[in-house]
Amino acid sequence: MINYNELARCAKTASFKMATLNEDIRNNALQAIAKALQDNREAIFRENAEDMSKAEAEHLALPIINRLKFDEHKLQDILSGIESLLTLPDPLFKKLLERELDEGLTLVKTTCPIGVIGVIFESRPDALIQISTLCIKSGNCSILKGGSEAVRTNKILFETIKAAGLSAGLPENFITLVETRAGIDELIKCHESIDLLIPRGSNAFVQYIMANSKIPVMGHADGICHIYVDKAADFEKAASIIADAKAQYVAACNTVETLLVHQQIAKEFLPVLQKALKAKQVLIKGCKDTQKIIACEPADEEDFKTEYLDYIISVKLVNTIEEAIEHINRYGSHHTDCIITEDAAAAEQFMSFVDSAGVYQNCSTRFADGFRYGFGAEVGISTSKLHARGPVGLEGLVTYKYKLFGNGHIVSDYAEGKKSFHFKDK
Amino acid sequence: MINYNELARCAKTASFKMATLNEDIRNNALQAIAKALQDNREAIFRENAEDMSKAEAEHLALPIINRLKFDEHKLQDILSGIESLLTLPDPLFKKLLERELDEGLTLVKTTCPIGVIGVIFESRPDALIQISTLCIKSGNCSILKGGSEAVRTNKILFETIKAAGLSAGLPENFITLVETRAGIDELIKCHESIDLLIPRGSNAFVQYIMANSKIPVMGHADGICHIYVDKAADFEKAASIIADAKAQYVAACNTVETLLVHQQIAKEFLPVLQKALKAKQVLIKGCKDTQKIIACEPADEEDFKTEYLDYIISVKLVNTIEEAIEHINRYGSHHTDCIITEDAAAAEQFMSFVDSAGVYQNCSTRFADGFRYGFGAEVGISTSKLHARGPVGLEGLVTYKYKLFGNGHIVSDYAEGKKSFHFKDK
Structure with a gap:
């Protein structure tokens, strides 16, 4: 034994x-x-x-x-x-x-x-x-x-x-x-x-x-990472980043699992997205509103809690950036989440309110990695x-x-006011 | 409800x-x-x-x-x-x-x-x-x-x-x-x-x-802090520091609970200590060897695991600095521990090997406090x-x-060698 x-x-x-x-x-x-x-x-x-x-x-x-x-x-x-x-x-x-x-x-x-x-x-x-x-x-x-x-x-x-x-x-x-x-x-x-x-x-x-x-x-236990496609998104950047974040290496913790798309651009953007993901053999599971725009499998509550680690992605439409942020803070793993937008104020809002270790603008979530951050060696990723x-x-x-070097110093002298601290940094 | x-x-x-x-x-x-x-x-x-x-x-x-x-x-x-x-x-x-x-x-x-x-x-x-x-x-x-x-x-x-x-x-x-x-x-x-x-x-x-x-x-759960009186200790400093570390405010987590005294100086030092502690109404509980030198209550294994938070201190004689360090790492709370010595090499050894948040030389353990460290405000003390x-x-x-700002950057480009990182700190 x-x-x-x-x-x-x-x-x-x-x-x-x-x-x-x-x-x-x-x-x-x-x-x-x-x-x-x-x-x-x-x-x-x-x-x-x-x-x-x-x-x-x-x-x-x-x-x-x-x-x-x-x-x-x-x-x-x-x-x-x-x-x-x-x-x-x-x-x-x-x-x-x-x-x-x-x-x-x-x-x-x-x-x-x-x-x-x-x-x-x-x-x-x-x-x-x-x-x-x-x-x-x-x-x-x-x-x-x-x-x-x-x-x-x-x-x-x-x-x-x-x-x-x-x-x-x-x-x-x-x-x-x-x-x-x-x-x-x-x-x-x-x-x-x-x-x-x-x-x-x-x-x-x-x-x-x-x-x-x-x-x-x-x-980290899991990595449910999100990309939010804002109403001020550049569609080409969005499609390319999402394809990379999902399919560059599906088994990693920093791949994207859920897309949140602003309602206002959905009609125009979702077909672009569908084409980009089809090229990578990625299956789309969409919320009811998504299904009205593109043909896809249905996504439910359970999907938003799932780390697929596979060629599958869930898509949900949102009415506001606030709704996207709320979804991420609720369903996410606080790992890495990204906003696609050309609007600096929206990016700032997203990056301040999203409670994750990594908050990105206009780049793939797959960058969340010690080597890519230039740390030279990686112990792991912590959530x-x-x-x-x-x-x-x-x-x-x-x-x-903390090392403290003294020469007979006692606290009584300071408590009784005989001596006082002067705090000089070297 | x-x-x-x-x-x-x-x-x-x-x-x-x-x-x-x-x-x-x-x-x-x-x-x-x-x-x-x-x-x-x-x-x-x-x-x-x-x-x-x-x-x-x-x-x-x-x-x-x-x-x-x-x-x-x-x-x-x-x-x-x-x-x-x-x-x-x-x-x-x-x-x-x-x-x-x-x-x-x-x-x-x-x-x-x-x-x-x-x-x-x-x-x-x-x-x-x-x-x-x-x-x-x-x-x-x-x-x-x-x-x-x-x-x-x-x-x-x-x-x-x-x-x-x-x-x-x-x-x-x-x-x-x-x-x-x-x-x-x-x-x-x-x-x-x-x-x-x-x-x-x-x-x-x-x-x-x-x-x-x-x-x-x-x-921190408890604070079993130690003072080790080395063979190269200045007795006067030692007695004054110990009296302060024990009796300046007995209910604090940074008071000393156990003294470790080098065998070689015990005969001369213990009577000095006894006098200093008597003046503060502190009860001494000593190991067998201590009891041979001064009259005191017996201390056993249980005492070395006890945070008295009272006018009581346990005393143990040790043959080497290594024995003192081992005792502290075994029985201590990894809070604050001090060596009394005029020997810089002994202090360095003690401060390197003792696995505590605070390692002190020639000063009271009562200094372990955010205000006394000049932090301005204290959240607490962590072990x-x-x-x-x-x-x-x-x-x-x-x-x-971590905020990452990109402009359509994807990982594929780096994985395939089309682009490479240059890591420039600003």
């Missing part, structure tokens, strides 16, 4: 050491890991081939098998990811504030790692490398649980990373692999040792983690309003602490 | 309007509230006197009755609090990042309110004013539930604030008062409408809220590592959103 509490406690102990390592040690470890992955490539591909044959023999769905694949191409992606991580500035030990509260009493607010990050991901073994290297760069320890279909690949990747990291001076237990499904339910109970959970997987999976753990969760929101870079894996 | 879900939904609707108000409207509302509180002072004091007589007739504990009091002195404190809030810079609409991703495609990261804040506090009616004005300054709507013993005072304060706020242009339902105890259990279920809970009260109360709600909670940590100022009540 594996004692998960003990595993998590060991990671916690390691995290205190990890938090003190300087940038050189962490970057050297990343370089050692990149080299070890290259040196071990043949063995890694062999283990992956075993996982792949097993998945095929068990007739797993094709998308799962595709995500499972770890080949030369994936390895090169991973290596260039580590390369770019090396060039990013150190997120640790940054002074966010240095303030003299009084003579000889100095407050320093400085960034530090969060501690132990629990990462639970489905199928893709490259996620294991991506997230563990992000944790190393940011001085965190990681506990990883991957999908059961990638068990052999995950194991050799883990062993390669662990050996290389230890040889480069990272503390014992800087990384931990959990191999059984039962481990998830045990891990999410370890709120005394695990500081943050990052679940990567289906909506139901993420909801399950959020509902069953006291540990804070970073991520929470606390801590990190939207696409999250390395800064989502750090917190801060 | 009050429909709490509906109450929370109305606050949510109001929050979208609240988020768009400019600084002038919010500051004018704060001024109107200050004036209304002054104008209504006699009526407020009368209602408070009724609460006080009822509390006395019911023989409530003296500390509760003291906290309940709302007199001229409290009013002046509150008014000067509002005055200082007016002078603080606007936490909203700050551009945290402005980046041109490509020609005509510009990303702006800008601060915005969190939305609806649920505040649940015990007895002190001044907390109602403090937190609701902080929410107004930061563009948030608040739902407040105060202690039942302050019901009349809370009601008139709420009515005064609401009327003044509405007259100054704040949206209907910018503030909501919940008056029954049952309301707490209903409110904490409203995770679709309430974005953040701030509970202010006892450890058990805060733990209860944290365990029973899906809404993120900002605050969480996500979002805000330590004493939290107005910035703890804001989040950010």
